[in-house]
Amino acid sequence: MAHNICLGVEISEDELKVALVEPSRKHVIKIDVLPTSGNSISDTSIYASVLSPWIRSNLRQEKNAVAVAFPASNGIIRLIDIPKEMEGGYYDYVNWEFEHATDLKASDYQMDAAFYPNQKKPERVITTAINKKLVSSFSSDQIEKSGFSPSCLIADVCALLNIFEASEGLGSQPKCVLKADDKFAVAIWGNETGPLAFRFLPKDCISPKAIADILEDGFKEYPKAKKNVKLCGKLSANAQFVADITKCAKELKESIEVQSWNSLSKFSLEKGDFSKLSQCVGAIGATLSCA
Amino acid sequence: MIKSNLMPSRPKGTAAVANGAPQALKGKGIKIGSKKPASKGRFSSIVNIFYMLVVFMIAAVLYLQLFGVPGFLRGYLPQEIIDLLGLTEETAASQVLREAGVVKLTAYGTRADDPSSPINGTVEEVVKTMRPDIYITDKLPTNYKEQALSNRIPYQKQAFHIMLSTFYKATPDGIGYLDLAYQAPNFYFARAVALDSRTRNTFLNQLRAKVNPDIVVRDSSMTKDGLIELSVLGSIVQPDFDSLKRMPLIKPSRVKSEIMALRTLAVANQVRLIGWEKPIEEELETYRRVILRTTTEADYPSLLNFAEALQKSDLAFGVQQFVSRPQGVEKMQSAIEFVLYATM
Numbered sequence: 012m013a014h015n016i017c018l019g020v021e022i023s024e025d026e027l028k029v030a031l032v033e034p035s036r037k038h039v040i041k042i043d044v045l046p047t048s049g050n051s052i053s054d055t056s057i058y059a060s061v062l063s064p065w066i067r068s069n070l071r072q073e074k075n076a077v078a079v080a081f082p083a084s085n086g087i088i089r090l091i092d093i094p095k096e097m098e099g100g101y102y103d104y105v106n107w108e109f110e111h112a113t114d115l116k117a118s119d120y121q122m123d124a125a126f127y128p129n130q131k132k133p134e135r136v137i138t139t140a141i142n143k144k145l146v147s148s149f150s151s152d153q154i155e156k157s158g159f160s161p162s163c164l165i166a167d168v169c170a171l172l173n174i175f176e177a178s179e180g181l182g183s184q185p186k187c188v189l190k191a192d193d194k195f196a197v198a199i200w201g202n203e204t205g206p207l208a209f210r211f212l213p214k215d216c217i218s219p220k221a222i223a224d225i226l227e228d229g230f231k232e233y234p235k236a237k238k239n240v241k242l243c244g245k246l247s248a249n250a251q252f253v254a255d256i257t258k259c260a261k262e263l264k265e266s267i268e269v270q271s272w273n274s275l276s277k278f279s280l281e282k283g284d285f286s287k288l289s290q291c292v293g294a295i296g297a298t299l300s301c302a
Numbered sequence: 303m304i305k306s307n308l309m310p311s312r313p314k315g316t317a318a319v320a321n322g323a324p325q326a327l328k329g330k331g332i333k334i335g336s337k338k339p340a341s342k343g344r345f346s347s348i349v350n351i352f353y354m355l356v357v358f359m360i361a362a363v364l365y366l367q368l369f370g371v372p373g374f375l376r377g378y379l380p381q382e383i384i385d386l387l388g389l390t391e392e393t394a395a396s397q398v399l400r401e402a403g404v405v406k407l408t409a410y411g412t413r414a415d416d417p418s419s420p421i422n423g424t425v426e427e428v429v430k431t432m433r434p435d436i437y438i439t440d441k442l443p444t445n446y447k448e449q450a451l452s453n454r455i456p457y458q459k460q461a462f463h464i465m466l467s468t469f470y471k472a473t474p475d476g477i478g479y480l481d482l483a484y485q486a487p488n489f490y491f492a493r494a495v496a497l498d499s500r501t502r503n504t505f506l507n508q509l510r511a512k513v514n515p516d517i518v519v520r521d522s523s524m525t526k527d528g529l530i531e532l533s534v535l536g537s538i539v540q541p542d543f544d545s546l547k548r549m550p551l552i553k554p555s556r557v558k559s560e561i562m563a564l565r566t567l568a569v570a571n572q573v574r575l576i577g578w579e580k581p582i583e584e585e586l587e588t589y590r591r592v593i594l595r596t597t598t599e600a601d602y603p604s605l606l607n608f609a610e611a612l613q614k615s616d617l618a619f620g621v622q623q624f625v626s627r628p629q630g631v632e633k634m635q636s637a638i639e640f641v642l643y644a645t646m
Contacts, residue, residue: 169304
């Protein structure tokens with residue numbers, strides 16, 4: 012029986028994390044981490060040339076769609092509260108807020124907004140934006156011909172929260188996901204009503220202690236939340252880093268338990284090597300947008 | 303589930319399937335229903351439905367033009383249709399809000415080096431309005447101007463104590479002050495009289511060792527009895543920014559209790575303040591500033607003790623100016639200008 016297969020690609024500075032998933036069955040076929048040999052992935056021709064050989068050797072069936080998760084550091088992610096006084100024109104507000112708060116032309120950016128708890132009377136909105144040039148490069152003839160033009164382009168933080176919801180489930184209490192790469196770290200809190208908060212760390216500040224501090228700071232807003240954090244990203248493969256951050260988080264005034272995200276409870280995995288799962292959850296999360 | 307997609311929708315038929323692409327990469331494409339000959343009866347019913355739709359559309363357009371977008375449809379109609387029909391989803395209330403600039407309450411700052419920050423609590427912290435390339439956490443504020451208002455009060459309290467303490471320790475016997483002034487953040491000015499040039503040099507050497515190197519010394523005059531009048535100005539050593547205890551802006555309702563607490567602290571250190579009952583309140587754009595202009599005849603050691611107690615306390619008052627002059631032969635009179643920042 013043929014199933015819809017989606018190729019999820021999570022882009023980072025110097026590698027691609029890929030996942031072949033049947034999102035409708037929540038079945039993960041294959042994951043991998045593909046180095047880009049030092050080439051910046053903002054050159055999308057690299058993206059296609061890295062993916063082509065891998066997909067040829069790994070895909071036996073047809074894939075139906077490609078979903079790409081781009082790193083928060085390559086775009087603009089904003090979680091904004093909507094003024095209570097507003098009764099409509101929310102998209103206008105998002106555009107207005109974007110231009111005033113970032114000093115960037117909204118027209119230069121491909122923007123998307125998701126309203127919470129609902130679009131009719133939203134209380135907050137998550138806006139993601141990425142330069143139109145990059146978006147159009149993903150739609151270029153070259154990428155189209157290679158068959159890797161994505162049907163969905165989503166921020167990694169959104170993809171992570173989606174996969175977290177799909178695998179662990181989200182209730183009324185906020186839960187936290189931490190993605191730590193060499194050059195960027197981000198912690199996301201969300202519950203059943205949607206994303207609640209972000210904390211970011213730029214590359215020069217990344218250390219186990221600094222990350223533990225942003226976790227502590229974030230959890231201060233949610234004193235009743237269970238202080239468990241799922242760790243993913245490139246640094247989750249670094250055993251020393253994981254040990255250090257686990258130690259730092261435990262030594263906090265109110266200790267936080269940090270665990271590598273190396274299992275997806277509501278997903279089935281095909282036989283094979285899934286040791287890099289914690290690095291590839293963003294790619295798996297991206298495929299949920301194909302469903 | 304965050305439903306987000308930044309890929310613009312593509313015209314039908316161009317999806318995935320591309321000539322020349324490897325077989326394994328080809329998508330299924332979009333199914334377009336196969337053409338089947340329709341019977342006459344079926345054709346006429348389709349035509350009827352089409353006409354009904356046209357009538358319905360005209361009626362809907364007329365309704366929207368006359369009465370505007372009804373409340374239950376706001377947020378659901380595509381923006382293109384709204385623009386095409388020249389409508390607006392904005393209600394009268396939100397239009398007033400927008401024109402009045404109320405939405406500006408959500409953020410402050412419009413440049414890349416001036417990231418958005420909350421002003422009055424109507425929005426969440428900066429962490430919720432993140433833009434990575436302007437989020438410069440590794441750049442710690444290193445001077446007073448870069449400090450948030452909430453950091454300036456503890457800064458002033460420490461700086462005021464450092465200034466008094468510096469001059470207390472640097473002043474040898476044989477030096478008398480005609481003016482001794484401190485101005486926030488860390489500027490000082492002193493006009494002093496030295497008994498002789500040796501005392502003058504001792505004083506200056508001791509002072510130079512304790513203040514920043516930007517010291518300016520001017521010998522104003524020498525009196526016929528050999529006294530030397532000199533002026534010094536410059537900046538004292540800055541307080542340690544890391545040790546500053548952050549102090550949130552207080553609520554306006556707490557201003558009176560803060561004034562009482564300040565008075566109590568002063569009395570406990572033998573400093574009797576006059577003028578504390580007449581605070582000057584200024585409503586600035588985003589915060590409220592309360593200034594207390596007081597005077598006291600307390601002696602220098604008492605003032606020093608008071609400054610030390612003030613910097614250790616949680617009082618929300620800082621000192622933005624201090625000027626001390628002799629009054630008579632033995633006494634001195636000091637004017638101290640306290641400042642407090644409160645929310646609107």
